[in-house]
Amino acid sequence: MLAYAGRILRVDLSSGKAETEPLTEEMAKKYIGGIGLGIRLLMDNSKPGSDAFDPDNPLIFVTGPLSGTMGPTAGNGYAVVSKSPATGSVAESKAHGFFGPELKRAGYDAVIFTGKSEKLVYAWIDDDSVHLLDAQHLKGKSPYEADEIIKEELGDHYIRVSAIGEAGEKLVRYASIINDEFRAIGRTGMGAVMGSKNLKAVAVRGTKDVNVADLEGFKEFIKTIHERMKGPATRKYRTLGTPENVLVLNALAALPTRNFTQATFEGAEKVSGEYLNEHYVKKIIGCATCAMRCDHVAVVPEGPYKGSTSRMEFECLWALGPSCGVDRLDAIIEAMRLCNHYGTDGISTGVTIGFAMDLYENGILTKENTEGLDLRFGNHEALIEMVKKIGSRDGWLGDVLGEGTKLAAEKIGKGAEKYACHIKGLELPGYDIRGLKTAALGFAVSFRGACHLRAGSYSPDVKGKVNRFAIEKGRGKIVMEGEDLYNVVDSLILCKFSRGTYYDGLEDMANYYTLATGLKTSAEELRKAGERINNLARLFNIREGVGTREFDTLPTKIMNAPIPDEGVAKGSVVGKEEFELGLDDYYTTRGWTKKGFPTINKLKELDLGEFASIVKNGGKK
Amino acid sequence: MAKLHEKKFVSGDPEKCIGCCVCEYACSMVKEKTFNPTKARIRAIRLGPLVNLAVACRLCEDPACVAACPRDALAQEEGTGIIGVDDDKCNGCGWCIEACDYGAIMLHPETKVVYVCDTCKELGEPQCVEWCPEEALDFVTADVLAQKARRTAVKKLFQESVEKASE
Numbered sequence: 001m002l003a004y005a006g007r008i009l010r011v012d013l014s015s016g017k018a019e020t021e022p023l024t025e026e027m028a029k030k031y032i033g034g035i036g037l038g039i040r041l042l043m044d045n046s047k048p049g050s051d052a053f054d055p056d057n058p059l060i061f062v063t064g065p066l067s068g069t070m071g072p073t074a075g076n077g078y079a080v081v082s083k084s085p086a087t088g089s090v091a092e093s094k095a096h097g098f099f100g101p102e103l104k105r106a107g108y109d110a111v112i113f114t115g116k117s118e119k120l121v122y123a124w125i126d127d128d129s130v131h132l133l134d135a136q137h138l139k140g141k142s143p144y145e146a147d148e149i150i151k152e153e154l155g156d157h158y159i160r161v162s163a164i165g166e167a168g169e170k171l172v173r174y175a176s177i178i179n180d181e182f183r184a185i186g187r188t189g190m191g192a193v194m195g196s197k198n199l200k201a202v203a204v205r206g207t208k209d210v211n212v213a214d215l216e217g218f219k220e221f222i223k224t225i226h227e228r229m230k231g232p233a234t235r236k237y238r239t240l241g242t243p244e245n246v247l248v249l250n251a252l253a254a255l256p257t258r259n260f261t262q263a264t265f266e267g268a269e270k271v272s273g274e275y276l277n278e279h280y281v282k283k284i285i286g287c288a289t290c291a292m293r294c295d296h297v298a299v300v301p302e303g304p305y306k307g308s309t310s311r312m313e314f315e316c317l318w319a320l321g322p323s324c325g326v327d328r329l330d331a332i333i334e335a336m337r338l339c340n341h342y343g344t345d346g347i348s349t350g351v352t353i354g355f356a357m358d359l360y361e362n363g364i365l366t367k368e369n370t371e372g373l374d375l376r377f378g379n380h381e382a383l384i385e386m387v388k389k390i391g392s393r394d395g396w397l398g399d400v401l402g403e404g405t406k407l408a409a410e411k412i413g414k415g416a417e418k419y420a421c422h423i424k425g426l427e428l429p430g431y432d433i434r435g436l437k438t439a440a441l442g443f444a445v446s447f448r449g450a451c452h453l454r455a456g457s458y459s460p461d462v463k464g465k466v467n468r469f470a471i472e473k474g475r476g477k478i479v480m481e482g483e484d485l486y487n488v489v490d491s492l493i494l495c496k497f498s499r500g501t502y503y504d505g506l507e508d509m510a511n512y513y514t515l516a517t518g519l520k521t522s523a524e525e526l527r528k529a530g531e532r533i534n535n536l537a538r539l540f541n542i543r544e545g546v547g548t549r550e551f552d553t554l555p556t557k558i559m560n561a562p563i564p565d566e567g568v569a570k571g572s573v574v575g576k577e578e579f580e581l582g583l584d585d586y587y588t589t590r591g592w593t594k595k596g597f598p599t600i601n602k603l604k605e606l607d608l609g610e611f612a613s614i615v616k617n618g619g620k621k
Numbered sequence: 622m623a624k625l626h627e628k629k630f631v632s633g634d635p636e637k638c639i640g641c642c643v644c645e646y647a648c649s650m651v652k653e654k655t656f657n658p659t660k661a662r663i664r665a666i667r668l669g670p671l672v673n674l675a676v677a678c679r680l681c682e683d684p685a686c687v688a689a690c691p692r693d694a695l696a697q698e699e700g701t702g703i704i705g706v707d708d709d710k711c712n713g714c715g716w717c718i719e720a721c722d723y724g725a726i727m728l729h730p731e732t733k734v735v736y737v738c739d740t741c742k743e744l745g746e747p748q749c750v751e752w753c754p755e756e757a758l759d760f761v762t763a764d765v766l767a768q769k770a771r772r773t774a775v776k777k778l779f780q781e782s783v784e785k786a787s788e
Contacts, residue, residue, distance in 0.1 A: 069656045070646035098642075105657065158659075181670060207730055209655035219650065226754055283671050286641035291754030293639045297670045309670070 001025050002213045003065050003516040004033070005107045008041070011123060011130060013197050014055060014115030018130040023109045029519055030607065032526075033064040035092040036491035036533040037110060038081030042090065043536060043611075045112055048543050052085035052189070053171065053196040055116035061103065061162070061202065062111075064493035065517050068104030068210035069218070072225050072501075074512070075289035076101055077493030078162075084188040085196075086173045086348070086404045087425035087449045089541040089551075091188035095162075096287040096495055097180035102160035105206025113197060120169070122150065122201040127208065135200040140166050142341040143178035143201075150203045163201035164191040165343025170393045171195050172402040174348035174427070178340060182295065182311035183287070186345040188426060188448055189404075213518030221515055225501050226291040233500030237294040238284070242314035242497075243273030246322075249431065252462065253569035255318070256432040258325045258377045259354035260421050260555070263432040263563045267327025276312060276329055287495075294497050298333050305334040312336060315452075318430030319350025320387075324357055325377030335387050342391025348404060351427035353386045355405045356397065358419045364412065371395055418556045423450035424546065434558055435569035436461035437471045441582040442479045444552045447537035453496060455482035469569070471578040476586035484530030491533060532606040534590075535598050542597065543614050549596040552583055628702035629760050631663060631738060631747050633675040637757035640665050640673030644749035644758060651741060651748040659730055662738040663749050675758060677749070678704060678725040678738040686737075689720035695735075703742060708734045 004023060011018045023037075031037040038060045050056040060081045066074035078100030084091030103111070106127050113123070120139055121132040138146045143163040151157050161179060168175035168191030175191030176184040185191070194200075212218045228234075236244055249255040250268040257265040269275060276298060286293030300308040310333050320326065320335040339346040359365040360375040367373070375382050389398030400408045405420040405427055421428045426449025433440035442457025443450045452458055457479050461468035466475070485506065489496060492509060502508040506523035513521055541547025554574055562573040587594060591602040597615045598608075642665045645658035653660045663677035680702035687695045687704065694710035695717055697703070704726070711734040717726050718735065726737040740760065741747045750758045759766075 070643070070650060075646070075656075105659075207657070207659045209653070209657045209660075211655050215650070215654060226752075229754070284639065285667075285670055285673060286639040286754075288642045289646055290641050291643065293641060293755070295670070299671075311670070 001028060002211050002518050003069055004028055005063070005104055005109045007108055009108045009111045009125070009130065011111060011113050011132075012115045013113055013117040013121070013132065013199060016132050025519070028065070028517070029521070030529060030532065032488065032491035032513075032529055033067075033109060034062055034077070034079045034094065034491040034493040035081060036487060036529060038062040038079050038092060039090055039533060039537050039540065041110060041112060042081050042083070043540055045114065046083060049545075050083070052083045052088065052091075052193055055197065056114070057083050057193060059113040059190070059193050059197060059199070060110055061113075063100050063104045063109055064491065065513060066492060068101040068206075069212055069516055070222055070289050071218075071512065071516065072222060072229060072290050072292065073287070073495035073498045074492050076287045077495065078103060079490065079493060080177060080185045080190045082190060082193045083544065084425070084448065085171070085192045086189045086406070088544055088546045089424055089449065090447050090537045091190060091193070092448060092490070093185040093187045093190055094490055094493055095177075095179055095183045095185045096290075097183035098288045099160040099162045099179035099183070099204065100493065101210075101288055102204045102206045104210055105208050106204050107206065107208050111202070113199060116196065117198040120198050120200050122146075122163075122203055123199065124154065125202065125204045127206060138200050139169065142166075143343050144181050144340070146201050147179075147181070150201060154203065156205060159203050159205045161201050161203045164194050165341060165391070167342040167344045167391045167402070168192055168195035169200070170402070172344055172390060172393060173404045173407070174345040174352070176343050176345050178343055182340060184340070184345070187347065187451065189345075191343050212516045214515045218515040221512060225498075228501040228503070229291040229498065234292045234498065237292060237497045240273035240277055241284075241294060241296040241312070243276050243296070243312060243317050245314040245430070246272045246318070247274070248462070252435070253563060253565050253567050254432045254436050254462070255322055256428070256430060257322045259323060259351070259358040259419060260428070260432065260434075260557045260561070261358065262565050263435060263569055264565045264567070265322040265327070268322070270327045271317065271321045271329055271332065273314075276317070280312075280329060280333060290495070292498060298329075300330045300333050303330050305330040308334040308337050310336040310340060315429050316346030316350065319347045319354070320383065321350075323350050323354040323430070324383050325354075326380045326383050327378070328380050331380035331383060335383055338384065338387040338391060342387070344387075344391055347429055348427040349387060349390060351421055352390065352401050352405050352408065353383060355408070355419055355421060356386065356401055357382075359412065359416055362419070364414045364416050364419075365397070369397055371397070421555045421557060423553065423555065424448075424551055426450045428555065431458045432563065432569075433554070434563050434574060435572040436468050437574060437578070438466055438468065438475050438478055440554060440558065440574050440579070441471055441475050441586060442482065444554050444579070445479060445583070445586055447534065447541055454486060455479050456486060456496075457482050469572050471574070471582035473581070473585050475582055476589040479586055480589050483534050484527055487530035487533040488526050491529070528606065532608060535602065535606055535608055536611070538598060539608070539611050539614050547596070549583065549594070552596060554579065627700055627762070628680050629740065629762050630680040630702070631677040631740065631750060632679075632759050632761055632766060634757045634759065635672070635674045637755045638665070638673040638675055639755055639757070640667040641754065643752050643754055644675050647749050647752035651744070662736060664724070675749070676723055676725060679723060680704070685720040685722070686717035686726050689716040691716065701740070701742060703739050704737050706735055706737065708732065711735055
């Protein structure tokens, strides 16, 4: 078994003890690495019913089988898996950059952090030596500041650091973990779980070799992928980047605007990828081993936010821009910089502020609640102020919004939940799913809550491969196939921007995996692993009481407020009947019951029979 | 001594380099048959997101590393200018590392003797140059670099005068 490190590190933050255990070949083959291996380790190392902030809840850093190799994108990733403080369900998020390969070179496929440190510490993993070092002086520092200070004090600028900011320390439920300045374990609040453990950062130095089984074959394979990366499959990411989506979605009336009030934005041109690249993007840089490079680094040249620098991608641009009615890119760049500074997920931050603006416009929040802040849509100064307040949980509103839209709505009351745009507690990304209905189904059944990257189910809608204004029989299959594929992608930790370079999809990935690890696999075996991972995640959610049909829902606005904009999508909204039909279709395709439980037969088929007890008693503990 | 125009070395273009470290991985793959940037003869540096550059041995005239070695373990090859390391003589003292202004000569983590870019002379072309996805690396002589700089400067000048003329 090459390419894998063959070891799992276990660090008990309560006692400070660290020990390793082997990664078995069976585990590697069944769960691959990345989120697959992470979810399995979560299942095995957590107590049912533990709160996300309970010291018992493990925080698991996982590399992929290809991390540390020269494999483009898969060579440079890592994932973090735990139970989410935002959703109570499986939490997983991936980041690329330079941290993942360093962790692999230190000799670990996974690091499981359990317990809670008494004081703020950071973990210093120097190959085989593991220490918890005092981090009191890093309290309140941004992830990047912590990164710089740690490198300085350990005396090596090649050390890689993954750290939380003030938001993680203060348990903002959508706090992120950031490595390499802009690369975020963004979604599902992993930074808050890290904060709950008093773990400020993980610093790694890895000097070991990462060997592959067939070096010549592997070299040829990556040469091919490098060539493909220069071609049409990655054009979007190399040119305008994902912000290209702004005008594409706006033209389809699928660009959610002002907290899903409208589906087109009159300021779209001003926040478009075209405008961003012409006026702000200073350089496009890349992650380790990648031949594509996609990091559009934007710098504000003038005005009140002069000098503000951040990497910009579509989702966060949308959340902090159109979703808040803000049409100024300089303010959006500054807001994004602040998200990275405090360490919060840009998507959830923007959607939560848009939600608060919606409440303010509708009289549910008043100037008294906002401490005088004029929180109307489009007020860029209010946006900036709120990012700061949330990042430091400052004031009543900053503190409440730090809980995320779901819990914030409960705390605010007065019908606020009708304006909360989340699924299972995770805020929606930038697709107006009232008129992208395959995406609506995909978002609803995603095991980590509202997510465009669990199935990529917006794609057939946006590309016109299906009637996007209706949920019909057959969409269940589209969603399932997308999910199973993306589970493999996220377990190999391939960057999704590179997905188009695998012309033969799972065949290519199986080849890639075997060349690196020497373990024989096939497209079908990988697909089955993807299906296994999805079912396992579902089982975890059922075990935690949030995994059944009644949790596969859509926000109130998506099902009750038709798109008002004149044009192609006018009047579109997800109807109850078509939605239920979609769920039935999806469950049937998955081999699940009407209530959304995997059947015993399905579990046996996927080698998950050991977990049958979770579904046998109907999910009741 | 080698003539200037014969000495080709690996030069990085900071305008093009994106800090991806593909060069480091390619180097360790070719030279060490493994993936391990800590064993690469070229290293990429990123100072903030906007400043990226890969650095390798520049085959200096009268190289300081060679002069610094008290054990005569280093020697500059006639013609190519490549710094050769006699592994038997080198004891890893690191004086050459201190002497090099570019950090281009390093102590090998396993063999504990110093190692430095040899421009992949046995393969004809440096493999990092072959692999660099941004074509940010060149295998060039100093006078070719000077030519390029001159051409760029004149182009810029010309462009400005054209712009001025059209105002």
